[in-house]
Amino acid sequence: MPTAIAVTSADLVLPAPDRHTPTATALESPDRAGLDASVAELSALVERFGYVIAVLPSSLPAVFARRLHAVRAILETDRIALLDIDLPPLGIALLVRQLRQLSVCDFSPGVLASAARLLSHYIYSGALLGSVARLDRIPVGLKSHAKSWVPGSQFAxxxxxxxxxxxxxxxxxxxxxxxxxxxxxxxxxxxxxxLASDWVATDLAPAWRVQGVLECPLPASSAPWWGTPRLVEFAAAIPDISVLYQLVASVRREECRWCGLELIGDRCGFCSAPLAAPLSGP
Known part of the structure; x- marks a missing residue:
């Protein structure tokens, strides 16, 4: 049974690239479900799949994040990973799809959870914007702010x-x-x-020499993330599961000193414990 992958919004679940890739579960937000319902929802996922990896965007409302941490505490389980990922919405959706692809491989839940941080470094995520006046996620100079008020301005x-x-x-x-x-x-x-523009498909895609171009609906959280609804969001990611597998498998595996799960990198995806520093010699 593959590890369950969960998201905080249904529009972060892109179509599966093949019939072997499972879908992800969209968790109910606190404004739709009470605490008891949230506990029952995650409890059922743990009972069915054994382990659950939930991807939490950095832009997630604090009340939603607090609810998920409270549910994990109530269940008193170390089988739920809550991963804070700092990517734009479409980048989050591609990372989730990669985790879904890898969930059917022979990776342990701990390796799969800690692989999210590794995979995120290989996702090129951005947007074509009609204005950067309200963009606060990346540094924007005064000159760009001024140009943003010129009609027809566009920023990559x-x-x-x-x-x-x-x-x-x-x-x-x-x-x-x-x-x-x-x-x-x-x-x-x-x-x-x-934003009415074909620039991403006609200019950016050939310049980046991508292997294919796909269009999908815009996530609801994209406009708030980028500070404007006048945008075309884009993200480039590795689509081939064999390449993703090799990338994750090539990293040395360690055992978490706190929960005992396998991990790659410097932090456990389930309990967030850092990898123990190697003992220095005398």
Whole structure:
């Protein structure tokens, strides 16, 4: 039975790339379900799957995050991982899909949970914006803020893995500067907001040499995250499960000194305990 992957919104569950990839469970928010219902929901997932990995966006309302931590405490279980991930919404959705793909592999729940931080470094997540006046997730200079008020202005913004902002030229003769893209094979996914532009598919995708382009509905949390509804959000990620498997499998595995689960990296995905520092010699 694969480890259950859970999300905090149904629009973070992208279509499965193949028939072997399971879906993710969208957890009920506190404004729709009481504490007892939330306890029953997570308890049922643990009973059915054994372990649950819930991906919590950094933009998640505090009341939702507190509810999930309270439920885990009430259940007194170390089988629920609550992963705080600092990616834009579409990047979160792609990371969730990668975890869903890997959940059917032979990785232990601890390795799968701690792999989320590793995989997030390989997701190039950004947006084409009609304004950066209210963008507070990445640094925006005063000059860009001023240009944001000029009608027709557009900005290519990359939030992960290295924040950058590029003002796209208005004239067709000017060679556009583009955000630096991945140097490995990716598939580009984009979602349209209220900005009428094909720039992501016609300009960015060829420049990044992606292996394919897919369009999906815009997550509800995208406009608040980017500070404007006038956007086209995009994210490039590794689509091939064999490459994802090799990437995770190549990292040395350790045992968590607190809960005993396997982990990769420097922190357990389930109990958040840091990896013990190696003992120094005499």
């Amino acid at each position: 913004v990359l939030a992960n893995p290295r924040p950058s902002l590029v003002k796209l030229p208005g004239g067709s003769k000017a060679a556009p500067e583009l955000p630096a893209g991945p140097e490995f094979g990716t598939q580009l996914t984009f979602a349209r907001g209220q």
